[in-house]
Amino acid sequence: MSTNHDDPIVIVGMAVEAPGGVETLADYWTALAESRDLLGPFPRDRGWPLERLFGLAETEGWGTVRDAGGFLDTAADFDPQFFGITPREAVAMDPQQRVALRVAWRALENAGINPSDLGDDEIGCYMGASNTEYGPHGAEVNDYTGYRAGGAALGAVAGRISNCLGLTGPSVVVDVACASSLAAVHMAANGIRNDECEWALAGAACIMGSPGAFFEFSKNNALAADGQCRPYAEDASGTLWGEGVGVVVLERESRARRLGHRIYARLLGSRVNHNGKGAPIAVPSTSAQERLIRATVAASGVAPELVDLIEGHGTGTAVGDPLELAALQQVYGAPRTDGSDALLGSVKSNLGHAQAAAGLLGLIKVLLSGLHGQIPPTRHAAQPTTRVDWDGSGLRLASELRDWAPRDGVRYAAVSSFGVSGTNAHAVLAMPALDETGSVQAASLKEAHA
The missing domain is CATH 3.40.47.10 (Thiolase/Chalcone synthase)
Known part of the structure; x- marks a missing residue:
């Protein structure tokens, strides 16, 4: 990628949902500025085998799993009719699709763009996401069979946004594990520079459908022993899994200035x-x-x-x-x-x-x-x-x-x-x-x- 300094890519809108009840940018900034601990106990409403999880350390070679993580309070909240989705289809949808759609809407509003008035514009949508094992296996027969193809598809994290908002530009999910979101931003910027879309949404979603990541890192003895993530610290003992969703709006600077959009930043490279x-x-x-x-x-x-x-x-x-x-x-x-x-x-x-x-x-x-x-x-x-x-x-x-x-x-x-x-x-x-x-x-x- 070569940066076009004559008409660079800028960020003009953003929205976020994070652990600790963070649903707005103001919430997020206050929590950061006050150095708040946004971690909390495991959710008790997801049907996870918590007793088995917390007992892993009793098996030789496995590490301790504390009752702590960064979980979204609103992971199950969704108004399907607002987005023209039936309730049954909404339940079959991976929560990453639901919350990403909600946060994308807010990011557009933050940019001064009416999400309900986009028409069939060639707008890109690039989202980072990974499979987190939501819902029953596809081979099972249940009330949601028939909706699982789109509901469980990783590509639908971006596709659902494009479908509901009427975006006809590139709609791509990037899964390169923990580098997914910045890779999605990189791809969105290149898509705009290459005239694949006039402007784009870029972001990522992570909502755990199962506690599988905790099992994996318990086996590798790579989880924080005290339930705290301590980056770059002497007493760091491992990582701690969390959730979150964030979306930004990208466009050329000339377009942002022409439309009077607030420029948060230039993406220089x-x-x-x-x-x-x-x-x-x-x-x-x-x-x-x-x-x-x-x-x-x-x-x-x-x-x-x-x-x-x-x-x-x-x-x-x-x-x-x-x-x-x-x-x-x-x-x-x-x-x-x-x-x-x-x-x-x-x-x-x-x-x-x-x-x-x-x-x-x-x-x-x-x-x-x-x-x-x-x-x-x-x-x-x-x-x-x-x-x-x-x-x-x-x-x-x-x-x-x-x-x-x-x-x-x-x-x-x-x-x-x-x-x-x-x-x-x-x-x-x-x-x-x-x-x-x-x-x-x-x-x-x-x-x-x-």
Whole structure:
């Protein structure tokens, strides 16, 4: 992907649902700024074998599963008639389809676009999602047989949005595990640049239809022993699974300015790569991540020392976090003339690892940080891991809420997302600062990158 600096891709709308009852952007920002713990006990209304799950540690070789995770309170809430869907079909639909549709509608409204008046426009829809085992097996006969083909189809997470809103552009689901959401944003931006669609929705959804991910990581002894996800921390003991849905609206900057849409950020550059062969597929690669980050920074046209905020992958694992930190230090760790360090964080410290949606929840955190001119803290950051040398590294953990001064009217940030399938994604953003009246400062994005 080469970035078109004459008419770059911008983000003009967003919406989110996250654990802890977060249903609005205001809810999300408040939770982040106040460093809230959004984790909670396992849901008791999904028919999960919780007694068996919590007893796994009694079997030799299995790790402890705490009664904790980042679960959506509204995963089962849906108004099918609002979207023209029958109640029986709605029950057969994977909740990832339902909540993604609801959040996509809100993202359009946030962009000042009427979702019910889109017609049959060539608008793209790119969503990240993974199969989370919702509902009965297809070979079973039940009241919902006949609806399962569309209800369980992973591609319908995007297809349902396109169908209900009348979008006739590309409609694609990206499944590269935990890198899915940023990969979806990357593909959406390329789709617009290549004139495959005039503008696009991009996002991701993760709602667990079963606790299978907890079983898998219990067997691998990779779950947080205390039920807390501690990215980049010395006492990190493993990751903790969570849920979430996020959607952004992308278009060319010329279109945004012509229609008067608020510009949250320019997508200066994005890249996707793979670890390649060598280590087992699930093991991260510092060299691959470094190559990816360098390529993204080069595409962005921004010097790495201008990037003040990095929303890392940061899963709280003893293997992954140090490898990621090493790659980040190689690219963003150059000495800065003003003596500052880039601040690093991960929203997983608040709400757990939202899997396919993790990168999008991190991206929206960055967009809100730019909007508010503040960098929220990462929880559990008081004691950074000693597996890397932080002194003189140019990086430090964001341990408290602090103001974020723009550089010539612009704030620069980066977001990472890496998948267990070996796929990596990275993006670099530029966000316009607002003056006291809420208008873009004189040194706008256009002037800063002329």
